[in-house]
Amino acid sequence: MKILHTNFHKGWGGQSNRILAVCRHLQKRHDVTIAAPSQSELINRAREHGIKTFDNVRFRRGFRPASIWRDIKAIRNLIRKEKYDIVHTHGSQDSWAAALARHWLKNRPVMLRTKHNIFPIRDHLANRWLYTAATDELVCISHAILEYCAQKPYLKESRLHLIHSAVNTLKYGNGKKGKLKKELGLEGRYIAGIMGRLRPEKGHRLLFDALFEIKEKIPDLNLLVVGTGSLYQELKEYSGSLKMEDRIIFLGFREDIPDVLASLDLFIMPSLSEGLGTAALEAAAAGLPIIASKVGGLPDIVENGKTGILVPPGSSRALAESIKTLYKHRKLARAYALSAREYVQNNFTEEILGEKTEALYQKILARQNTSDPS
Numbered sequence: 001m002k003i004l005h006t007n008f009h010k011g012w013g014g015q016s017n018r019i020l021a022v023c024r025h026l027q028k029r030h031d032v033t034i035a036a037p038s039q040s041e042l043i044n045r046a047r048e049h050g051i052k053t054f055d056n057v058r059f060r061r062g063f064r065p066a067s068i069w070r071d072i073k074a075i076r077n078l079i080r081k082e083k084y085d086i087v088h089t090h091g092s093q094d095s096w097a098a099a100l101a102r103h104w105l106k107n108r109p110v111m112l113r114t115k116h117n118i119f120p121i122r123d124h125l126a127n128r129w130l131y132t133a134a135t136d137e138l139v140c141i142s143h144a145i146l147e148y149c150a151q152k153p154y155l156k157e158s159r160l161h162l163i164h165s166a167v168n169t170l171k172y173g174n175g176k177k178g179k180l181k182k183e184l185g186l187e188g189r190y191i192a193g194i195m196g197r198l199r200p201e202k203g204h205r206l207l208f209d210a211l212f213e214i215k216e217k218i219p220d221l222n223l224l225v226v227g228t229g230s231l232y233q234e235l236k237e238y239s240g241s242l243k244m245e246d247r248i249i250f251l252g253f254r255e256d257i258p259d260v261l262a263s264l265d266l267f268i269m270p271s272l273s274e275g276l277g278t279a280a281l282e283a284a285a286a287g288l289p290i291i292a293s294k295v296g297g298l299p300d301i302v303e304n305g306k307t308g309i310l311v312p313p314g315s316s317r318a319l320a321e322s323i324k325t326l327y328k329h330r331k332l333a334r335a336y337a338l339s340a341r342e343y344v345q346n347n348f349t350e351e352i353l354g355e356k357t358e359a360l361y362q363k364i365l366a367r368q369n370t371s372d373p374s
Contacts, residue, residue: 008059014278025354076101099134142297166353175262198229203270210319
């Protein structure tokens with residue numbers, strides 16, 4: 001098969017990580033290309049792994065007719081030249097460019113889109129065209145996304161497919177334990193962590209409020225905040241307003257995530273919206289107890305009372321109580337961690353993700369060939 005994946009993100013996150021994992025698997029037996037903006041993190045990492053890349057696209061946000069038309073022509077010419085069997089898109093900007101590029105081709109490849117988030121699909125005519133006539137199949141990364149899409153009357157359930165994202169269990173389960181504690185001078189402290197983009201839906205403020213509530217009851221507790229984003233300065237100022245600067249440490253973007261996770265005692269994901277929760281997968285692979293919001297795809301990873309604790313989204317009080325529980329009951333926390341790691345190793349590996357994606361492509365192409373009157 002000849003396969004093209006597209007993505008508009010310039011930074012790194014669960015979406016980019018999934019695309020790279022899938023393409024690394026596919027390139028073993030197929031001709032794979034990734035199209036993304038020049039100097040995007042995905043393009044850079046794809047090249048490191050020997051995956052073909054195409055970076056003559058911008059996929060810029062907003063209504064920019066000249067830029068959009070440029071991307072449409074670039075993708076159309078690429079598809080026409082390479083004659084892809086599959087075009088697999090992953091976001092709004094690249095999906096529109098690829099859909100319009102394909103529309104003006106005589107020999108059209110199969111087009112799939114992965115929906116990575118639970119954000120609502122607006123039901124205007126343009127979106128109906130994009131999700132139906134312009135897209136053959138829709139991949140959902142969690143049960144929550146699948147159930148949301150199935151409620152749309154114009155989306156046929158036969159064209160919806162659940163394929164969870166994945167994690168490199170070997171990589172995230174072998175960090176250097178204690179390295180970061182030593183680096184930060186936090187030996188002997190109880191360290192919790194939150195990891196992801198600094199955006200409103202990730203729930204950082206709620207977690208800060210929870211820590212403020214229990215700071216006297218757990219005096220040896222610190223929180224490591226890993227990631228960058230639009231709320232960086234605002235969140236730093238908020239932690240200062242709570243007089244928690246000595247408790248909440250902002251690490252920014254880190255390349256050594258396995259080592260960061262290996263230095264944690266607890267992982268917390270207080271999201272208000274989450275497609276699946278790749279960071280929770282990484283934490284589970286690292287053998288950490290997890291507290292997460294009961295929202296989006298997080299219940300696909302965390303089973304309350306078995307692989308971690310689920311709390312109502314938006315409740316700082318529930319977060320505080322759960323932190324106290326796992327701080328006090330270390331054996332319980334360890335049992336959750338071991339169960340979570342085993343569950344991820346059995347259900348969320350990159351090999352499983354790659355095999356399921358490849359099988360879906362083969363099924364779709366076989367169905368297409370069967371229905372082709374020629």
